[in-house]
Amino acid sequence: MATDPARRLWQAAETVHAVTYFHPAALAAIADAGARGFWMGYFAARMAPLGPIGPSTATAVCCNFSPARTTRALPDAWSFVSPADALAARSRGAVAALTDCGLEAEGAAAAAAALEPIVAGLDPSGRPLGGANLDVELPAEPIARLWQLCTTLREHRGDGHVALLVGADLDGCEVDVLATAASGMDAMILRDTRAWTHDEWAAAAARLADRDLVTTDGGLTDAGRALHVDIERRTDALATRSYEGHDLAATTDALRPLARTVAAAGVLPFPNPMGLREG
Numbered sequence: 274m275a276t277d278p279a280r281r282l283w284q285a286a287e288t289v290h291a292v293t294y295f296h297p298a299a300l301a302a303i304a305d306a307g308a309r310g311f312w313m314g315y316f317a318a319r320m321a322p323l324g325p326i327g328p329s330t331a332t333a334v335c336c337n338f339s340p341a342r343t344t345r346a347l348p349d350a351w352s353f354v355s356p357a358d359a360l361a362a363r364s365r366g367a368v369a370a371l372t373d374c375g376l377e378a379e380g381a382a383a384a385a386a387a388l389e390p391i392v393a394g395l396d397p398s399g400r401p402l403g404g405a406n407l408d409v410e411l412p413a414e415p416i417a418r419l420w421q422l423c424t425t426l427r428e429h430r431g432d433g434h435v436a437l438l439v440g441a442d443l444d445g446c447e448v449d450v451l452a453t454a455a456s457g458m459d460a461m462i463l464r465d466t467r468a469w470t471h472d473e474w475a476a477a478a479a480r481l482a483d484r485d486l487v488t489t490d491g492g493l494t495d496a497g498r499a500l501h502v503d504i505e506r507r508t509d510a511l512a513t514r515s516y517e518g519h520d521l522a523a524t525t526d527a528l529r530p531l532a533r534t535v536a537a538a539g540v541l542p543f544p545n546p547m548g549l550r551e552g
Contacts, residue, residue, distance in 0.1 A: 277506075279430075287427050292540060309353055318359050321359035322356075337449050368420070375538060378415040378416060385415060391516055394515065396515050403425060406424055406429070419531075447481055454481075460491070462546060
């Protein structure tokens with residue numbers, strides 16, 4: 274089955290965006306700005322476009338994090354780093370990371386020019402994190418500009434994905450259990466990074482089993498597979514509605530060589546919580 278054009282564009286954009294979570298230069302930038310520890314830095318940087326929000330808002334827009342994770346980071350983060358400083362740090366860190374991965378200004382500028390018309394036309398309705406990133410001023414520096422465009426695109430798509438997950442009557446932990454079953458990755462990747470306890474994970478798995486969505490050994494049932502496929506398909510469809518009138522293939526072709534350069538640098542782990550696949 275051919276990959277949906279919206280999915281191909283996301284894969285390329287997500288690869289460029291994802292250095293912010295893994296590259297030492299990106300992590301150092303938010304730490305130098307004042308964040309204490311990885312997770313405070315994660316939420317301060319990612320949530321900064323929304324302003325000095327609290328943990329419930331972060332839990333809402335992220336969907337699949339335990340409230341225990343967001344509560345430990347917010348609102349304390351804002352006493353160490355302001356949203357404005359976090360925005361500047363994440364941009365600065367992304368440039369350092371992508372430059373280290375091998376991106377050059379000329380290639381970044383060309384990819385940004387291809388991506389910018391799509392991002393400029395995104396409908397923010399019902400997309401809180403995507404909409405907040407649309408309000409972030411685009412940097413003039415080419416690599417920073419490209420990273421912000423990729424970030425806005427992925428957060429806009431992610432908001433639509435969250436809406437569909439909630440519409441499927443899945444809570445945060447159930448989302449992670451279902452994703453783990455669909456991907457076959459080790460449960461600890463999502464369970465531990467999203468701070469679910471073993472008991473919370475087991476209870477969520479039991480609820481999904483009661484709905485005939487997962488098996489007792491952690492796999493997907495036919496109904497679970499159908500639900501997963503439908504949510505992914507509708508996520509692509511929702512994104513595509515915002516991309517109408519644009520040549521997605523040409524934009525993806527402009528972005529893909531840069532994404533391959535990032536992937537080849539070896540900084541992104543596979544498997545990973547974002548669902549990016551190697552290659």
